[in-house]
Amino acid sequence: MTLAQSGRWLTGIGLLLLGGVYVRALAFTPVELHQGPAQKIFYVHVPAAWSSMLAMGLVGLASILYLLVRDTRYDRFAAASAEVGTVFACVMLTTGPLWAKPVWGTWWTWDARLTLTLMLFFIFIGYQLLRGAVTDPALRARYAAVVGICGLVLLPFIHLSVYLFRTLHPQPIVLKPSAPSAPPEMVTTLLLSVGVFSLLYLGFVIQRYALGGGGAARNV
Amino acid sequence: MADLLRHAWLVTRKDLRLEFRSRTALTSALVFTALVLVVFEHGRDPTAVPTLNLAPSILWVTFSFAAMLALNRAFQAELENQALDGLLLAPISRTSLYWGKLGANLVFVALVQVTGLLLFMLFFNVPVWRVWAPLAAVTALATVGFIAVGTLFSAMVVRTRFAELMLPVLLLPFLLPPLIAAVQVTVPLFAGRPLSEVAGWFRLLAAYDVCFVTLATLLFPFTVTE
Amino acid sequence: MSEAIPQNASFMVAAYVVTAVILLGYAIALVRRTRGSRDS
Numbered sequence: 412m413t414l415a416q417s418g419r420w421l422t423g424i425g426l427l428l429l430g431g432v433y434v435r436a437l438a439f440t441p442v443e444l445h446q447g448p449a450q451k452i453f454y455v456h457v458p459a460a461w462s463s464m465l466a467m468g469l470v471g472l473a474s475i476l477y478l479l480v481r482d483t484r485y486d487r488f489a490a491a492s493a494e495v496g497t498v499f500a501c502v503m504l505t506t507g508p509l510w511a512k513p514v515w516g517t518w519w520t521w522d523a524r525l526t527l528t529l530m531l532f533f534i535f536i537g538y539q540l541l542r543g544a545v546t547d548p549a550l551r552a553r554y555a556a557v558v559g560i561c562g563l564v565l566l567p568f569i570h571l572s573v574y575l576f577r578t579l580h581p582q583p584i585v586l587k588p589s590a591p592s593a594p595p596e597m598v599t600t601l602l603l604s605v606g607v608f609s610l611l612y613l614g615f616v617i618q619r620y621a622l623g624g625g626g627a628a629r630n631v
Numbered sequence: 632m633a634d635l636l637r638h639a640w641l642v643t644r645k646d647l648r649l650e651f652r653s654r655t656a657l658t659s660a661l662v663f664t665a666l667v668l669v670v671f672e673h674g675r676d677p678t679a680v681p682t683l684n685l686a687p688s689i690l691w692v693t694f695s696f697a698a699m700l701a702l703n704r705a706f707q708a709e710l711e712n713q714a715l716d717g718l719l720l721a722p723i724s725r726t727s728l729y730w731g732k733l734g735a736n737l738v739f740v741a742l743v744q745v746t747g748l749l750l751f752m753l754f755f756n757v758p759v760w761r762v763w764a765p766l767a768a769v770t771a772l773a774t775v776g777f778i779a780v781g782t783l784f785s786a787m788v789v790r791t792r793f794a795e796l797m798l799p800v801l802l803l804p805f806l807l808p809p810l811i812a813a814v815q816v817t818v819p820l821f822a823g824r825p826l827s828e829v830a831g832w833f834r835l836l837a838a839y840d841v842c843f844v845t846l847a848t849l850l851f852p853f854t855v856t857e
Numbered sequence: 858m859s860e861a862i863p864q865n866a867s868f869m870v871a872a873y874v875v876t877a878v879i880l881l882g883y884a885i886a887l888v889r890r891t892r893g894s895r896d897s
Contacts, residue, residue, distance in 0.1 A: 418887075419887075419891070422884050426880070426881065429877075433873060433877075437869075444862060445863075446863065446865075447862045447863030447864065447866070448862075448863075448865060448866040448868075448869045449863070449865040449866070449868040449869050450869075451869050452872040455872060456872070459876070478853055498879060498880070498883045501879055502876050502879050505875045505876075506872040506875065506876060509872040509875070512868060513863065513865035514865075526807070530804040530807055531804075533800070533804045536800070537797075537800050537801040537803070540793075540797060540801075541787070541788075541791065541797060541801060544788075544791035544793055544797055550790070553853050553854065554787045554791075554854065557787065557850045557853055557854055558784075558787075558801060560850060561780065561783075561805065561843075561846060561847075561850070562804070564846055565805060565808070568808045568835075568838075568839055568842075569804070569807060569808055571835060572807070572808040572812055575812075575815075575831055575832065575835065614884075615883065615884070615887060618887045618888075619887060621891055622887075622890055622891055
């Protein structure tokens, strides 16, 4: 079985399981009393966030490894992980405001989590734009690795700075969508969803890796 | 170590000398800064919005523009004249080259910021003089943060297509923590709050600077080696 | 004080639909791209 085929199988299974998660989340998980049905967005938003941060972490790791040993497979993997990470970041950034509006009363707020997710998205975009703008593969790999490492190191700072921002100047919030102190069904649904999203990450990355690590979707 | 600093200083001096001979970038940066401040001054209704609310944001927008302008000029001249290759052949380490560039950019930005601040004090009736020391400190810290990463990235983007577009896009996520911290310090400073309230932000800025100057120093050689 | 559960299911549906569209869309795009550059 080729790499692309195994990736497709994993993705296919992942998507089927995603359907299962959908059914479980929508029909078989209790509705949260204060937030209402919108709270269930949690079960797609959080795993998407998890996947995009996993993607960024692996981009950073692969970047470091590339600069150390110059194995182009690491560069190829980083490119794949960045693209997949962008997809999950899109899910995160669309489901986030859809959750925020009914629960917080506003589509957006510069709270730690949201700002972090937006900046993560920009790092992914910048990383891929840079890859697209450099024609020489070796140069591209080096440049991308530099940005990938900086992006990885940046994440804890973004979280810290915006978190400090919130605690020093607390803003009135309508309702706080913290994790439900949880009926076990909710926890299980969340964990299942995280597992499925991780599987999808894997399937996507394998396929994207199989395409090659170029700036666009052509083989290197 | 002494060699490192000496070589870095040579690079800084060369850059600054070049800049002062032509003065084009400096002049345009100063004019632009003045323009931004004038626009803000005329754009607000003094009876509706107290200056104190807007002042930190205006100041930091101005300072950020100054930083971006400095970065845009950083490697441009080198690339146009193929001088970058010459620099790389010189018997100085990559680290010296980076610190030299960093130094030159910082001096350039500082000049623009000082001028901007004076104009700011002129236009906006904000009690800056009382808090000039902490303000200078936070400005220095935040600016080092932007410019450290910016100098690293400008070395890369100058060899890409769409360089002028690439730099701001890449840099945006890295501008955010120092910028937030800086504004969060400036707001209470202008309002006369005690310094102890903003100590946490200063720590964050210092940590950011140490971390990213180190990281950029480590990564810079990868952007210029063949 | 008893509150009614908020009636915001439309947001939930929107979010689930958007997620499915993005993930399915990307999955399909990947399949097309991998089929395009390989002969399998």
